Amino acid sequence: MSTFSLNDNQRQIKDSMHRFAVDEIRPLAEQGDEDGVMSAAFLEKSWQLGLSTSVIPEDYGGYGFDRSVLDNVIMIEELAWGDLSMGIAMITPNLFVLPVLEMGSDEQQRRCLPGFCEETYAAGSLAIMEHSPRFDVSNIRTTAKRASDHYVINGEKCLVPMADNARCFIVIATEDPGSGYGGVGAFIVEKGTRGLKVKAREKNMGLHALESFRVGFSDLEVPLENRIEGFDYTRLIACSRIGLAAAANGVAEASKEYCLDYAKQRDAFGFPIATRQSIAFMLADMAIEADASRLLTLEAAWTADRGENALRMAYLAKDYAASKAFKTADMGVSIMGGHGLIREYPVERWFRNARAFSMLEGMIMA
Amino acid sequence: MIDFDMPDRVDAVRKMFRDMVVETVRPIARYYDDHEHEQAKELSCFAPIMQAGMGGGRKNKSKEKNKEIKQTEDRIGANMISVVGSQELAWGDVGLMLAMPGAGLGNAAVDAVATDEQYARFGKKYCAMAITESGCGSDASAIKATATKDGDEYIINGEKIFVTDGDRCESVVVWATLDKSKGRAAIKSFVIEKGTPGFCVEKMEKKCGIRASDTATLVFDDCRIPAENILGDPEIRPEGGFKGVMQTFDNTRPLVAAMALGCARAAYEFTRDTLGKEGIHVNYTTPKLMQTAFERDLIWMEENLEVMRLLIERAAWMADNGRANNLEASMSKAKAGKYGNLIVQKCVEMLGPIGYSRDYLLEKWMRDNKVNDIYEGTQQIQMLVIARRILGYNRDMLS
Numbered sequence: 001m002s003t004f005s006l007n008d009n010q011r012q013i014k015d016s017m018h019r020f021a022v023d024e025i026r027p028l029a030e031q032g033d034e035d036g037v038m039s040a041a042f043l044e045k046s047w048q049l050g051l052s053t054s055v056i057p058e059d060y061g062g063y064g065f066d067r068s069v070l071d072n073v074i075m076i077e078e079l080a081w082g083d084l085s086m087g088i089a090m091i092t093p094n095l096f097v098l099p100v101l102e103m104g105s106d107e108q109q110r111r112c113l114p115g116f117c118e119e120t121y122a123a124g125s126l127a128i129m130e131h132s133p134r135f136d137v138s139n140i141r142t143t144a145k146r147a148s149d150h151y152v153i154n155g156e157k158c159l160v161p162m163a164d165n166a167r168c169f170i171v172i173a174t175e176d177p178g179s180g181y182g183g184v185g186a187f188i189v190e191k192g193t194r195g196l197k198v199k200a201r202e203k204n205m206g207l208h209a210l211e212s213f214r215v216g217f218s219d220l221e222v223p224l225e226n227r228i229e230g231f232d233y234t235r236l237i238a239c240s241r242i243g244l245a246a247a248a249n250g251v252a253e254a255s256k257e258y259c260l261d262y263a264k265q266r267d268a269f270g271f272p273i274a275t276r277q278s279i280a281f282m283l284a285d286m287a288i289e290a291d292a293s294r295l296l297t298l299e300a301a302w303t304a305d306r307g308e309n310a311l312r313m314a315y316l317a318k319d320y321a322a323s324k325a326f327k328t329a330d331m332g333v334s335i336m337g338g339h340g341l342i343r344e345y346p347v348e349r350w351f352r353n354a355r356a357f358s359m360l361e362g363m364i365m366a
Numbered sequence: 367m368i369d370f371d372m373p374d375r376v377d378a379v380r381k382m383f384r385d386m387v388v389e390t391v392r393p394i395a396r397y398y399d400d401h402e403h404e405q406a407k408e409l410s411c412f413a414p415i416m417q418a419g420m421g422g423g424r425k426n427k428s429k430e431k432n433k434e435i436k437q438t439e440d441r442i443g444a445n446m447i448s449v450v451g452s453q454e455l456a457w458g459d460v461g462l463m464l465a466m467p468g469a470g471l472g473n474a475a476v477d478a479v480a481t482d483e484q485y486a487r488f489g490k491k492y493c494a495m496a497i498t499e500s501g502c503g504s505d506a507s508a509i510k511a512t513a514t515k516d517g518d519e520y521i522i523n524g525e526k527i528f529v530t531d532g533d534r535c536e537s538v539v540v541w542a543t544l545d546k547s548k549g550r551a552a553i554k555s556f557v558i559e560k561g562t563p564g565f566c567v568e569k570m571e572k573k574c575g576i577r578a579s580d581t582a583t584l585v586f587d588d589c590r591i592p593a594e595n596i597l598g599d600p601e602i603r604p605e606g607g608f609k610g611v612m613q614t615f616d617n618t619r620p621l622v623a624a625m626a627l628g629c630a631r632a633a634y635e636f637t638r639d640t641l642g643k644e645g646i647h648v649n650y651t652t653p654k655l656m657q658t659a660f661e662r663d664l665i666w667m668e669e670n671l672e673v674m675r676l677l678i679e680r681a682a683w684m685a686d687n688g689r690a691n692n693l694e695a696s697m698s699k700a701k702a703g704k705y706g707n708l709i710v711q712k713c714v715e716m717l718g719p720i721g722y723s724r725d726y727l728l729e730k731w732m733r734d735n736k737v738n739d740i741y742e743g744t745q746q747i748q749m750l751v752i753a754r755r756i757l758g759y760n761r762d763m764l765s
Binding site: 002003005007070133134135136137138181237263274280281283285287288291292293295296298303319359 | 368369370371372373376439440442446649650651652653654655656665668669670672673676677679680683684694697700701749750752753756757759763764
């Protein structure tokens with residue numbers, strides 16, 4: 001039955017994640033961005049939340065909780081509200097865990113998932129993007145060729161988060177170049193495999209604190225049993241776009257909220273600037289679009305949870321959230337005037353971070 | 367628990383309206399655009415629906431009065447049914463929707479505030495609403511029309527413009543001031559029946575769009591009505607009923623937003639199908655950067671149509687579940703009003719000569735839809751309402 005309110009469980013997720021963002025993420029966000037460093041102590045602390053372990057079945061050492069795409073969306077928005085780099089790093093293990101959980105064989109789960117149920121933060125990652133303006137999930141250039149008892153992977157990926165300490169990756173490669181979407185497969189690649197090269201850490205306009213890497217594969221041999229037979233590419237892309245949309249909403253919300261307060265405090269010509277329509281209408285626009293984008297993301301997540309093909313809704317949600325997040329962050333800088341460009345104020349960071357969403361694929365999983 | 371599933375009965379309403387407009391409204395849409403001011407007699411089948419208030423109608427007043435409305439979670443009520451119906455009717459034709467006989471905007475006011483005795487007299491009459499004057503639109507408090515008490519009568523003087531159904535209606539709810547010096551609190555509404563001496567329809571506007579709907583100028587010249595025709599409290603009180611009058615907009619704004627959505631959806635569907643015949647389709651795997659300009663525009667429309675719908679449904683859901691929705695109602699109207707027009711206008715642009723040709727309805731929809739961002743609170747008024755709400759400002763702090 002149609003309703004727009006969160007249930008108790010979802011409200012609890014929202015509240016607890018928001019508290020974590022306020023207490024643990026926000027205080028470190030500025031320094032992390034300045035230094036380009038992700039605090040190891042922070043990652044360990046975040047690991048205690050069990051964001052990956054909790055969804056892994058008890059047989060493999062987890063808690064076996066169900067968490068819907070909708071629940072993930074609520075969680076991701078709050079973490080990204082805290083800080084995008086730190087939020088992504090916290091849930092990077094889910095880039096590996098969630099697809100294996102949903103699509104991997106029993107054997108693959110038994111082999112890979114217990115590693116994510118230990119006491120300390122364990123990174124796993126997903127390698128999907130490629131370094132080209134023509135990058136297209138339905139035209140992957142990294143290839144996987146079948147040999148007699150293994151696959152041979154060649155190519156290069158970019159924007160692979162936490163790649164240097166990831167214990168394993170899902171690598172997206174085409175088994176049939178030129179066949180488009182249908183020929184794409186997913187392969188589990190473990191750290192240290194010959195032919196796997198984690199290259200230099202990337203330097204980007206934003207996401208400074210997040211460690212992301214180019215990853216090269218030269219004649220990388222992957223055993224046959226590492227191919228994910230039940231791989232559902234549509235589902236993977238949809239859930240990832242929904243996750244990205246949720247994160248974009250978090251960044252937009254942060255920016256909107258901050259500027260709302262600022263505009264009420266900042267005087268010009270004897271009155272707070274929020275009392276001027278030019279500023280007030282920008283804030284109203286930010287508020288409309290924050291709600292609009294969140295509703296669209298929630299509906300996409302709800303569609304995915306029903307087991308329906310959510311590709312279209314996820315596409316729309318991600319595209320919408322990406323464009324509105326950037327627009328909101330951009331307006332935020334404008335509202336703050338010169339202060340908006342000073343790195344002491346978080347809107348400058350949100351402005352750089354929000355730009356990432358339009359090009360990102362597969363960096364967050366919901 | 368977040369849930370976007372619509373119950374079957376809402377879908378049934380949607381389908382009923384869709385079938386009716388496909389059969390009755392679309393075929394005559396062009397004719398009544400060409401023949402402005404001619405009354406569409408084919409619409410008589412809609413009169414019972416209009417009179418039933420599209421599913422709501424007058425609630426039992428005495429029962430409702432002292433009852434605290436309970437906050438619920440998942441009630442689907444008259445507001446949701448109305449926005450769904452409104453969207454479908456507007457998908458058929460905005461002008462003809464407004465011209466549907468039997469009930470007008472004035473009936474909403476009568477339903478909401480009339481006493482039982484007044485309801486017995488006016489409830490079943492086709493009733494228009496007259497607020498706007500040549501010197502005031504959004505600022506309804508600047509009304510100049512006067513009502514002067516004289517024994518057991520009021521004498522109404524003034525001129526009202528842009529009165530929808532002003533010619534076809536049987537009666538009009540007219541806003542007039544009892545005392546111009548007392549501001550908003552002195553503005554009251556009065557039911558004036560057609561044929562009352564001193565009341566005449568002076569002019570019918572010639573319009574850009576919604577030509578099937580009549581838009582009249584009404585003149586009241588020493589027009590005498592019984593004192594019992596005043597709606598609501600006859601006394602001037604400092605914290606008067608004006609706020610209450612404005613609150614009815616919380617229910618009607620999502621309805622107009624739904625009209626913009628319905629019209630924009632019609633334009634989008636026509637454009638998508640026309641482009642489809644040319645082999646242009648959106649592929650939802652290809653990144654935005656790799657889409658053609660046509661495809662990008664279609665995607666942009668689709669996502670905006672989805673969020674317009676969601677904002678409207680949320681506002682209606684809140685009203686149905688006893689939640690104050692002033693902010694959300696204005697959000698839905700601001701978004702749908704603005705983007706409805708952007709979408710229809712983009713559709714015309716995209717289809718080139720087909721968009722501009724009067725052989726198709728698309729050009730008409732562009733003309734028809736513009737008003738949805740103007741009446742029931744202009745875009746700028748919605749933005750003011752939203753900004754005040756989110757900032758916690760009142761009218762004096764932000765105007």
